[in-house]
Amino acid sequence: MPAGxxxxVLRRINVVTVLTALREGGPQRVADLVTATGLSRPAVSRAIDTLRAEGWAEDADQRSGAGGEIRVGRPAAVIRFRSEAGHVLGADVGPHKILAMVSDLAGNVIAERREDTHRLRGGEEVLRALLRITTDVLAEAGVPAGDVLSAAIGSPGLVDTKTGTVTLAPSIPGWASIPVAAELRSLLACPLSVHNDVNLAVLAERWRGTATEADDLVFVQWGARVGAGIMIDGRLLRGTNAAAGEIGFLDLAEHRGPDGPHIVTRDTMGPFERQVGASAIIELALAEAERQGDARLRELMLRARPHDDVAALFDAASAGSALAESIVDQIAARFARGLAAACLLLDPELIVIGGGVSRAGARLLTVVERHLRRRTLVRPRLALSSLGDTAVALGATRSALDDVERRHLSPDALGASR
Amino acid sequence: MPAGxxxxVLRRINVVTVLTALREGGPQRVADLVTATGLSRPAVSRAIDTLRAEGWAEDADQRSGAGGEIRVGRPAAVIRFRSEAGHVLGADVGPHKILAMVSDLAGNVIAERREDTHRLRGGEEVLRALLRITTDVLAEAGVPAGDVLSAAIGSPGLVDTKTGTVTLAPSIPGWASIPVAAELRSLLACPLSVHNDVNLAVLAERWRGTATEADDLVFVQWGARVGAGIMIDGRLLRGTNAAAGEIGFLDLAEHRGPDGPHIVTRDTMGPFERQVGASAIIELALAEAERQGDARLRELMLRARPHDDVAALFDAASAGSALAESIVDQIAARFARGLAAACLLLDPELIVIGGGVSRAGARLLTVVERHLRRRTLVRPRLALSSLGDTAVALGATRSALDDVERRHLSPDALGASR
DNA sequence: TTAGTTACGAACGATACGTTACTAAATATC
DNA sequence: GATATTTAGTAACGTATCGTTCGTAACTAA
Known part of the structure; x- marks a missing residue:
């Protein structure tokens, strides 16, 4: 086997070129691939032979192709990428639910399973639930475990991507330090990686969300806690210690404890989260309602408090409560200060806001944008996440697909056997 | 000419492989290139023939090679990258000086010229000085203008990289909106780009400074104004509007004007700069000296004020003045808050501090680090810039060299003629 | 049934690489 | 001065790829 x-090598390059054109252009004729790749027809033919032999391509049904035009002459064979040649698993282990999905190589979700985690006690139970759901979703998809080419898991907290364990996850008691990757390897023989949930969400936003085509992108998770996923040049920014995007720990207001400035640690919530997180919003609204003697808003907020359900406040603002509106304005102003830091440092094209608070809708966006404008030199677009609570699982799927592309569909891998 | x-194409790839090995490994024998590239000797020979014909390589003097061992048998011919096959120009148009340098393709600086810009009045004069210095430094290097393959200019302020004009440069009166690139094109027929000075400094730090080997890197310019250059994965982060790293506009203390929060604009200094910039340091020291009745420090600061020369304060602190020391501590605490924002968002491996204030030395670094520690989740290394005021020009050189590598020494370009 | 159109595949020449073997060159050692 | 040693260069051969060209297959329409 020659190393040089x-x-x-040329062959591999061309095979991958054809495969890429096939995957990006959908089912198409040989002639289409010729123009798409710039290769000659025999070269494309040979490449297709290779792809057929290795199971990556096959003839599609004649009529399914992009025909429809003048049907004269010998009908062209339509070549199709066999997206069912392999599958990936993407899963989201969150504070409220576990969501796992199986997708084919084109990114079509074949099956998904979801389970509430409220009554689960301890990380061991969460892990067992994850294993069970994984087995179930694979069965539902009809995909044997051996056909899974890659898997990715999203989890809140800090994740050691190398070992595949979660280092710290305050929102899921007992979840940290469980060897998730190792445990799942008993089910799946494929490469498996564990990632921070917000980082996966930004992948999903760019893949299937509001952010298609944006290369410089910040996704801000705004819920009980606040975190950001950052994409630069279409690549995820993880940071040296996998701790990039920890916007929740920004200290914008010079909080002071009894002895000097507040010390930031991982075990507690960060200063910024305490200012704009869901519970901070409720508490502010409650305090203001009491101060202003607004019994109705006070009642609403008391009811919202147990679940930190901020929707009630935004509904009140929409319904015309001037007090609620002013509270929303205050919150937006605080939030904008944190966003401004990200804008000044990164100058992103787009900022996508997701998480529980973002469900307040476009109204919130407008107010935040107004405050942001006076704090930055440039004006990035703002958008709400459109993926809901599937973002992390979708991002995990995308991450697994990326891994498959690197390992199976790249020049280094393809045709290496022959 | 076949497009496919x-x-x-294989040929080009291998020629570039050999060229790269030659450039990275220095002058070496054919046999060395064979092992370095994994190609066969005939293939390497052919590639060298091509490189020789195109002027990129030649035989070196026998003894200059990495010999020194047993000198038995036919002495090996040593092949050398002809770094003199082309040259690049890097220039820094700063508030105090213009510095231009000519380098060969290996990055060796052949000649440099520097001129104070204090007595220059208006952007037109600065431009004329730049053109003159460019001509001079080329003459001194003995490089005809036609041999310059690429040029890059660094300027403070905001730069439109596409058109090559400076959009805003408060520190050089009249410099903005002068079409620098267009004017220089009358001297140089090569591609020419204009960049923000701090962005170039970060390139230089990674190339020749303290930051070799660090892929995630932040360079903070701490002088009269404050800005940052950000490198992610070894690539410069410019931002969508070329406005990334504007750390000087961070508003960490909730400054309030008469009607609401301060509005950030490009024409003025940013909130963070006003807190920690050189003049803010002097003013703080002066106020404290008066408040505490320290006549000596007051005198020192009054003398330092015209040029915002902060060295005097740090000297006083080193000399044992407790008051000066406490002022340094206050400044470091403020500065650490801005750094913390960058660390939380980017999680860099290393932060290099340059600019006038950084000349205070390692002492300042230690204090900043102490304050930074309690504000971040991770602990990046801190270092002082070792490049002094040549950083920007060196970075411009590096940028021009990168351009040459892309345009002349890549598979797309090399051997395209034959 | 025939003509026209389109797609596919085989044959050919050009070019590159790797392997192998041989020659040429330059120096040290005897 | 002859020999050994080490390296570079070159030529021949086999293999593999590409692009070009041309013949054949398949299908529609008259």
Whole structure:
């Protein structure tokens, strides 16, 4: 087996070129692939032979192709990427639910399973639930475990991507330090990676969300806690210690404890989260309602408090409560200060806001934008996440697909056997 | 000329492989290149022939090679990258000086010229000085203008990289909106780009400074104004509007004007700069000296004020003045808050501090680090810039070299003629 | 049934690589 | 001065790839 660079390398390059064109252009004729790749027809033909032999391509049904035009002459065979040649697993282990999905290589979700985690006690139970759901979703999809080419898991907290364990996850008691990757390897023989949930969400936003085409992108998770996923040049920014995007720990207001400034630690919530997180919003609204003697808003907020359900406040603002509106304005102003830091440092094209608070809707966006404008030199677009609570699982799927592309559909891998 | 992928592409790839090995490994024998590239000897020979014909390589003097061992048998011919095959120009148009340098393709600085800009009045004069210095430094290097393959200019302020004009440069009166690139094109027929000075400094730090090997890197310019250059994965983060790293506009203390929060604009200094910039340091020291009745420090600061020369304060602190020391501590605490924002968002491996204030030395670094520690989740290394005021020009050189590598020394370009 | 159109595949020449073997060159050692 | 040693260069051969060209297959329409 020659190690150097010979004609076979050329072959691989061209095979991948054809495969890429096939995957991006959908089912198409040989002639289409010829123009798409710039290769000659025999070269494309040979490449297709290879792809067929390795199971990546096959002839599609004649009529399914992009025909429809003048049907004269010998009908062209339509070649199709066999997206069912392999599958990936993407899962989201969150504070409220576990969501796992199986997708094919084109990213079509074949099956998904979801389970509330409220009554689960301890990380061991969460892990067992994850294993069970994984088995179930694979069965539902009809995919044997051996056909899974890659898997990715999203989890809140800090994640050691190398070992595949969660280092710290305050929102899921007992979840940290469980060897998730190792445990799942008993089910799946494929490569498996664990990632921070917000980082996966930003992948999903760019893949299937509001952010298609944006290369410089910040996704802000705004819920009980606040975190950001950052994408630069279409690549995820993880940071040296996998701790990039920890916007929740920004200290914008010079909080002071009894002895000097507040010390930031991982075990507690950060200063910024305490200012704009869901519970901070409720508490502010409650305090203001009491101060202003607004019994109705006070009642609403008391009812919302157990679940930190901020929707009630935004509904009140929409319904015309001037007090609620002013509270929303205050919150937006605080939030904008944190966003401004990200804008000044990163100058992103787009900021997508997700998480529980973002469900307040476009109204909140407008107010935040107004405050942001006076704090930054540039004006990035703002948008709400459109993916809901599937963002993390979708991002995990995308991450697994990326892994498959690197390992199976790249020049280094393809045709290496022959 | 076939557009597709054929054996000739293979050829180019291998020629570039050999060239890269030659450039990275220094002058070496053919046998060394064979092991370095994994190609066969005939293939390497052919590639060298091509490189020789195109002027990129030649035989070196026998003894200059990495010999020194047993000198038995036919002495090996040593092949050398002809770093003199082309040159690049890097220039820094700063508030105090213009510095231009000519380097060969290996990055060796052949000649440099520097000129104070204090007595220059208006952007037109600065431009004329730049053109003159450019001509001079080329003459001194003995490089005809036609041999310059690429040029890059660094300027403070905001730069439109596409058109090559400076949009805003408060520190050089009249400099903005002068079409620098267009004017220089009358001297140089090569591609020419204009960049923000701090962005170039971060390139230089990674190339020749303290930051070699660090892929995630922040360079903070701490002088009269404050800005940052950000490198992620070894690539410069410019931002969608070329406005990334504007750390000087961070508003950490909730400054309030008469009607609401301060509005950030490009024409003025940013909130963070006003807190920790050189003049803020002097003013703080002066106020404290008066408040505490320290006549000596007051005198020192009054003398330092015209040029915002902060060295005097740090000297006093080193000399044992408790008051000066406490002022340094206050400044470091403020500065650490801004750094913390960058750390939380980016999680860099290393932060390099440059600019006038950084000349205070390692002492300042230690204090900043102490304050930073309690504000971040991770602890990046801190370092002082070792490049002094040549950083921007060196970075411009590096940027021009990158351009040459892309345009002349890549598979797309090399051997395209034959 | 025939003509026209389109797609596919085989044959050919050009070019590249790797392997192998041989020659040429330059120096040290005897 | 002859020999051994080490390296570079070159030529021949086999293999593999590409692009070009041309013949054949398949299908529609008259």
């Amino acid at each position: 660079t010979g004609p076979h | 992928t054929g054996p000739h």
